[in-house]
Amino acid sequence: MIVERDVPVPMRDGVVLRADVYRPENDALVPAIVNRTPYDRSSPLIQLAAIEPERVVDAGFALVCQDVRGRFASEGEFYTFFADGEDSCDTVEWAAAQSWCNGAVGMAGRSYAAAVQWLGALERPPHLRAISPIVTGSDYYDGWIYEGGAFQLGFNVFWIWLMTEPRSVNKLDEVYRHLPLRTLRVSDLAWARLYAHWLAHCTDDYYWRSLSINRRYEQIEVPALIVGGWYDVFLRGTIENFVGMRERGGSDDARRGQRLVIGPWAHGSTYGPYPDHSFAPFAPHDALDVADLQLRFFDRWLRGERNGIDDEPPVQIFVMGENRWRAEDDWPLARARETSWFLREGGALTQEGPGSEAPDEYVYDPRDPAPTIGGPTSLPSKMMKANSGPLDQSRLGDRDDVLVYTSDVLEEALEVTGPLSVVLHAATEGDDTDFVAKLADVTPEGQALILAEGVLRARFREGFDRERPPEPGHAYEYTIDLAATSNLFLPGHQIRLLVTSSSFPRFDRNPNTGNPLGVDEADDLRAARQTIFHDAQRPSRLILPVVPR
Template identity: 45%
Template sequence: MAPCEHTSRVAPADLWCHCRLDFDLAVVSIEDGQGRPTQREEELVASSVIVERNVEVPMRDATLTRANVFRSSGGGRVPTVLVRTPYSKDAVLGQTTTLDPFRAIDAGFAVVFQDVRGRFESDGELAIFEEATDGVDSIAWVAGQPWCDGNVGMTGSSYLGLVQWLAAAQRPPSLRTIVPINIGRPPYMHELCYASGGIFKLGYVLWLISQFFGPETARRRVSAGRADSDEIRRVLGASDHVEDLARWRPLPTLPLFLENPVAEWYEAAIRDDAASGDDPDALSEHFAKIDLPVLNVGGWYDYFLPGTLTNFTRMRENVGLEGADNEQRLLIGPWDHMLNSRSAEYDFGFAAGAAAMDFTGYQLAHFSHFLNADTKRQALLPRVRIFVMGENVWRDEEDWPLKRSRPEAWYLQRNWRLSTERPAADERPDHYLYDPAEPAPTLGGAVGLPGLVQGINVGPHDQRPLEARPDVLVYTSELLRRPFEVTGPLNCTLYAATSASDTDWIVRLCDVHPNGASRIVAEGTLRARHRNGAGRSSAVRPGGAERYEIAMAATSNVFLPGHRIRVDITSSSFPYLEPNPNTGHRLGEDGTDEIVPALQTIFHDPARPSQLLLPVVPR
């Protein structure tokens, strides 16, 4: 074993942990200066757990990464769970998305938390999307340690899920299973930067640049004498002015990005301009390489949910994996990207929380089945477990999408009605003016934004402030008399015209409560020029009616008696999505003086029946 900075039989400093020792649940704070553990708790930890900090893990090019190793003091070789993170191995414990290493040890596992290349205690330069070989090397290192029995699993959320997929595609022999949480599908660059339908996720990219890439990379540049401390201050201060940054045009000239250590990555994201999109051949090739069971975890309000569901369904279809259909698992909660089940406005109840449903225990049951010998295996988890919003209950299913769901069309009607009846012959279109200089603000849903702006904007927010705007059209059903369940992927067929040569369409499904609150359930987006699919972008004819198929995020929601179903239509969500300048030019080419307003027309007549197709579960 390579020399390490610190080896201890107590948990390291600056960590919060929940330890189950001697079958007692003890909450142990190891934070200096406050809430020190009792002597009995220290004795329990010291007698059962060894923590080795900053253990050197060499990569094939001799770059040294570093890891913290949590293992039992009882000796023996045990299966091991590897967590590879860019967010600091010393800071991940206690987060909702993080596997509790002390419970894992109690269940018969060792756990390794590793800083990826170029982050925090690890040497080298961060190479996003090039984590495959480092993942393979890390898995081989773990499997070769005297305390590992050669069976390795992986877990982690977001980037920590990305590195799992990249490593799994290389088929490392010791990797037995992965648990990717809240991460999209390949090509990852595209899904990181573009919403469904090809709209640039401006607010999320601002977070990537200003808060993910920027601070640590800038710190390293200062330490190496390649930059001064002003660079760190610029990067850290950027997220305090999100809307100012987001309004900058042309995008490629934004000073933050020009001065940022990852400017090349940002420029590549803009150049992509949604050209890649969904490539069925590339997806098939990617998943054909992966030959292991996967527990996919996501949230109804996570911005990577479409990719999470695609990963599950494509792995089940993977003909190259024997038993693939039987070994893939899916867990979806009412969560945002950090597995929170409550927003600033709404709480799905205690049982909805990741802690309440024992997310660590759920992962350990999965690892116990696929990492242990047959004699120690636990039973397989349910194939699909979802949280049904509205009724706010967990439910196990045998498939996804649900085979028993039935598509039901709900049509836009005159007088702002939403109905299962087809439109009448004398229906007239509705109009609104979309001005990119005054875009509708982001308010809830599955969004990603910098800093505190994210915390106050994610989840099932009341849409009434937006619905009062003149650039948002609102269609509402009659009062529901019985429970109405919608579970599965949604789709909107929108017949529309614009006075511009390009524009955006945003469609939202909302649950209107008896008190009038209009809570967003799901959303779909489409940049008009991408209406024909990936690689077939074309300008629209100004004033001409077009049929747009808008794929919306999946959901599971019961509209309760006394509630109403609502559809909102608009063209912007700022700053999460880049406001379309309506010029038809490629992303980043337009200055402030070039953007133009667009008159939008929504048709709902017999020949052009705009509709929302809902996956209804019979009751």
């Protein structure tokens, strides 16, 4: 294998980015795979996070690993996403022009290194043939920096510290509790500016629209092998990219060539091959050679090999509970039936709708928020254990500010595969607040293992383009997006829905004041009484896609 270090790659504005190139020793022209990362392309673990160089070269490809603009050896100023479209395009075209390349180029990488693939594909580089984005979003407002209008404090601060003070990422408890948010000390000036801009643009405005992938699928003309996890923080965007490209992709190849793989995995660390690890309930059944899938995909689209991929179902999902992989013809599943499970008095969850029932109430106090316990997160570890995935939510049910609704014990298995949502009819005494919903699978032993979680900030109940403050005491309908899952609730298990107003530190604490984001200090926080209605006129409900078996 030939390895060239610190190769200069000039951008259209004269800035020089640096790359390492791995390629076969023979003189044959080969396709190139580009990986662009902000996490130090010279680290062997970072290379593995995209695709293993040795496997790429053994398969007859070249691999170009590049530091993005302003990171490590590359010149320029780092600012998330804004330069990455043009820089990815220029890097693809540079690779195609090299004497060792046959002119066909793909891209690979995960998280940020996956985001730059979509942004680059939007520029339509003439020699880009395919991409393989792993665990990334479709929109950098809703589903990345924000979720349901709430600031994704846990992920955002974790990411900043990972990039600026990596030795302190497991000591963030006090950082998360800092108020007001706008005065959080960020040691690196570039990241301090980014953090300030994220807070300043708290609606889905021009700042975010200029970057969105989901508004521009028609501009993307290449197939994509899209990989995600049921416990990934970017799950909803991962799925939206697949569905959007199948419907609106900019070429026949793009629409027909989309492939989706979702396992029972979380976002993982930045380092090592994806997935980094398995969660105990699913191992070893979730084992999958993602690199092999990528190389077959690139054989098809960078070499034109008719290797059978075109004839295979485009979707592979891992069905949790049953713990097996299954191929599907599309997403969402056409045979899934949208089924309502109604919140009922006494904490019941039934398919029978309510009649005349009294509402449930709780007091949400942002000075004592309900904690994040696992789920689709990207947070620092707690007590040396990952704070993501199928963790037990039982202790949340002991809190006075968490409502719990549980079905009867299931006599037969029930498969839920597809998009999830909760419709709440609710009122708050605050001038603003959040509503959080969590779906869990309750085992016969009493563990409530989380499957999905969603949030909606009250002021964004009608959309994220502008704020519409709620009237205190007035009941509104709130639709909370819980992304998706695939889970077989086994006989003897129960379905559980938890409703509260915080999941901290995943989401910032809503101070209930209605003030602009980030200005409230500790003394400004105030408690608010929340009312959840579940009667015939206001039927709060969990909506599950049930798959007949």
